[in-house]
Structure formats: C-alpha cells, structure tokens
Amino acid sequence: MAKSVSRVLRRKIILIRLYIVLLSLILVLALLALISQAALAKTYVVTDGDRVVTYTTFTExxxxxxxxxGLSLNQNDTYTTQAVEGAAAITVRRAQKITVHYHGQTTLVTSFGETAGELLSRLGLEVTGEDVVSHGLEEATCDGMELSVDRPEILRQVYTAAIPHAVSRCNDPTLPTGTEVVLTAGSDGEMRCAAQITYLGGRETGRQILSETVTRQPVTEIIAVGTGSAQTQSDKPLIADGRIILPTGEVLTYTRKDTVRATAYTHTDRGCNTVTATGTRVHRGTVAVDPRFIPYGTRMFIVSSDGSYVYGIAAAEDCGGDIKGDRVDLYLPTHAQCTAFGRRPCTVYFLG
Incomplete structure (x- = not known):
C-alpha cells in the first residue's frame, strides 16, 4: 500500500516539474519574440509644415x-527622406502655386517652400538693382503668393487740369427773403501741366509736377441772396405833377411819361444770360428796349397802368429780337416771377 502511494506522489512531482519547464520555455520564447520585434521596429520623425510627429512602426x-x-499627398506634393541619429526623417514638401509677374510677363509656377530669391534664380529670372521686387528675396514662398519683379518706367506727360471756380454770395434787398438768383454762372478754369510720371507694372506710383500754366481763368459764380420783403399797398409811390414820391421819402422828377407793352424775362430764358447788350450785369431794374424808341442809358420809373404793380427805378440796358417799338421787357430774377407778371400795359416815367 505504501509503495503505491509513493509512486503516485512521484508522478505528480514529475508532472509539476514538466509544467514549470514548459511555462519557462513559453516565457523565454515570448521574450525572444519581443526582443526580435523591438529590433525590427523603426522610428520616423515626420515633418509636414509646422507639424512634427515622431512615429515608430515596422514598415519601411x-x-x-x-x-x-493620415497625411495624404495632393497632386504635385512630394516628400524627402533622410537618416538622422536613431531614426529616419521624412519631410513632406507641399506644392505651392506661385504667380510670378516678371517685367510684364505672368507665369504660374510650383514651389516647395524655397525663398523668393531661390525661386527666381531657379526660373532663370535675373533681378538687377533697377528692379523693384514685391517681396524680400529671403522671404519664404507660400501657396497663393504673387511675386512681382518690375522696372520703373518714367514718362514726361503734358495734360490739362481743371481749376475749380469759387462761389460768392451777396445780399440783394430787391429780392424776397429766401430767394437765390445766379447773377453770374461760374465756370472752372483750365491749366496746362507738365509732369514726370513714374509707372510700375502699368500703374502710376509717383508724379512730379514740372510746370503749370493757366490757360483759362476760372469765373466766380455770383449768387444774389434775397433779403427784401414783398411789396404791399403801403409801398406804392405817390406820382403827380412831375414828381414821384417814394415810400422812403425820396423824391424823383420826371420829364415825360409814355405807355408801353411790357413783358418780363430772366437770365435763364432761352437766348439770355447774365450780361446785357450794354455790358452790365442783369439785375432787377434792367430793362430791354428798342434803342430806337428808348435810347440805352435812359433812366425810368415803371408801374403797371392800373397801378397794381410797381417795378420801380429802371434803366435801358438790354435789347431783344422781339423788342420793337413801344415794347419793353422787364428783368425779374426768377421764371416764376416772370410768369406771374405776364403781359400788361405799363406807364414809363422818364426821369430827369
């Protein structure tokens, strides 16, 4: 019985030892596999622009x-490899589309991050001291860059330039308040200029005036600004016995009177302007006459024959194609005033 138990125990001990040996062998083999894999793995330092990644893999x-x-390459993108200490370096070179403007010629080229100077040199484009480059030659290229190399062109040109006219306003008590009338139409003057103009790439970049000669002086625009009030019945003069007593108390004398057919005109009517036939400026009091009937320079006092409208003191200073015989045309500042006046008989008192 004792011998039987002893044999069983020895068998168990032998099996346990076999298990231990087998397990040790498995561990040794696993360790050898790990060491082998570590020896076969390779480390890479990958650079893609500003991104730098260190990566270990078994692929070569x-x-x-x-x-x-996950770094995909687009069309025209490339990469370079280089051995470094303990690893391999991979540098991704992204293709950059660069537009080069060189002395008026435009070319679309591909760059991989070189400097502007290196790109121009690679393309065989010479840059001299007279050239103007849009970017520094040491500046790195970038996708979408427009690199220009131009040589300034200096030309002498002669041209005309406008001289702006001034505007002058003066108060006119004969016009109602709020009314403005252009007495003299303004116009710009003109000067002849000579200049040295610098062009770069077809665009003007500088202008040096060499001379300026005035060929036409500007004409100042003169505007009358009304400060007066409308006439009322109390403003009407007293006329009798060769005398005209104005509302201000001033007394005028007249030598004779006559009845005329009167109309009104203004300087904006067709064929009219601000200068009369006698060279004076039109104003309220300017009357167009037939100089054969009323000589130029004749001073008058004019009222409508029914006394409803007082034109006042006037002078024969203008004429017109339709003004014949006893027909007169009274100047008023606005077209609306002329329309309101219409056509009416008036009495002309010839002042002494």
Missing amino acids: DPQEVLEQL
Whole structure:
C-alpha cells in the first residue's frame, strides 16, 4: 500500500516539474519574440509644415508611414527622406502655386517652400538693382503668393487740369427773403501741366509736377441772396405833377411819361444770360428796349397802368429780337416771377 502511494506522489512531482519547464520555455520564447520585434521596429520623425510627429512602426515604406499617420499627398506634393541619429526623417514638401509677374510677363509656377530669391534664380529670372521686387528675396514662398519683379518706367506727360471756380454770395434787398438768383454762372478754369510720371507694372506710383500754366481763368459764380420783403399797398409811390414820391421819402422828377407793352424775362430764358447788350450785369431794374424808341442809358420809373404793380427805378440796358417799338421787357430774377407778371400795359416815367 505504501509503495503505491509513493509512486503516485512521484508522478505528480514529475508532472509539476514538466509544467514549470514548459511555462519557462513559453516565457523565454515570448521574450525572444519581443526582443526580435523591438529590433525590427523603426522610428520616423515626420515633418509636414509646422507639424512634427515622431512615429515608430515596422514598415519601411515612407508612403505607408504617411498613410498610417493620415497625411495624404495632393497632386504635385512630394516628400524627402533622410537618416538622422536613431531614426529616419521624412519631410513632406507641399506644392505651392506661385504667380510670378516678371517685367510684364505672368507665369504660374510650383514651389516647395524655397525663398523668393531661390525661386527666381531657379526660373532663370535675373533681378538687377533697377528692379523693384514685391517681396524680400529671403522671404519664404507660400501657396497663393504673387511675386512681382518690375522696372520703373518714367514718362514726361503734358495734360490739362481743371481749376475749380469759387462761389460768392451777396445780399440783394430787391429780392424776397429766401430767394437765390445766379447773377453770374461760374465756370472752372483750365491749366496746362507738365509732369514726370513714374509707372510700375502699368500703374502710376509717383508724379512730379514740372510746370503749370493757366490757360483759362476760372469765373466766380455770383449768387444774389434775397433779403427784401414783398411789396404791399403801403409801398406804392405817390406820382403827380412831375414828381414821384417814394415810400422812403425820396423824391424823383420826371420829364415825360409814355405807355408801353411790357413783358418780363430772366437770365435763364432761352437766348439770355447774365450780361446785357450794354455790358452790365442783369439785375432787377434792367430793362430791354428798342434803342430806337428808348435810347440805352435812359433812366425810368415803371408801374403797371392800373397801378397794381410797381417795378420801380429802371434803366435801358438790354435789347431783344422781339423788342420793337413801344415794347419793353422787364428783368425779374426768377421764371416764376416772370410768369406771374405776364403781359400788361405799363406807364414809363422818364426821369430827369
């Protein structure tokens, strides 16, 4: 019985030892596999612009490394490889579209991050001291850059320029308050200029005036600003026995009187302007006459024959194609005033 128990115990001990040996063998093999894998793995330092990644893998194909890192290459993109201490370096070179303008010629080229000077040199485009470059030659290229190399062109040109006219306003008590009448139409003057103009890439970048000669002086625009009030019945003069007593108390004398057919005109009517036939400026009191009937320079006092309208003191200073015989045309500042006046008989008192 004792011998039987002893044999069973020895068998168990032998099995346990076998298990231990087998387990040790498995551990040794696993350790050897890990050491082998570590020896076969490779480390890469991948640079893509500002992004730098250190990556360990078992592949030796740089293209696969980039794919594992999710770095896709677009058309014309490339990469370079280089051995560094303890690793391999992969540098992605992204294609950049650069527009080069060189002395009026435009070319679309591809760059991979070189400097502007290196790009121009690679393209065989010489830059001299007379050229103006849009970017520094040491500046790195970037996608979408427009690099221009132009040589200034200096030309002498002669041209005309406008001289703006001034505007002058003067108060006129004969016009109602709030009324403005252009007495003299303004016009710009003109000067002849000579200039040295610098062009760069077809665009003007500088202008030096060499001379300026006035060929036509500007004409100042003169505007009458009404400050007076409308006439009332109390403003009407007293006329009798060769005398005219104005509301102001001033006394005028007249030598004779006559009845005329009167109309009104203004300087904006067709064929009219602000200068009369005698060279004076039109104003309230300017009357167009037939100089054969009423000589130029004749001073008059004019009222409507029914006494409802007082034109006042006037002078024969203008004429017109339709003004014949006993017909007169009274100047009023606005077209509306002329329309309101219409056509009516008036009495002309010839002042002494």
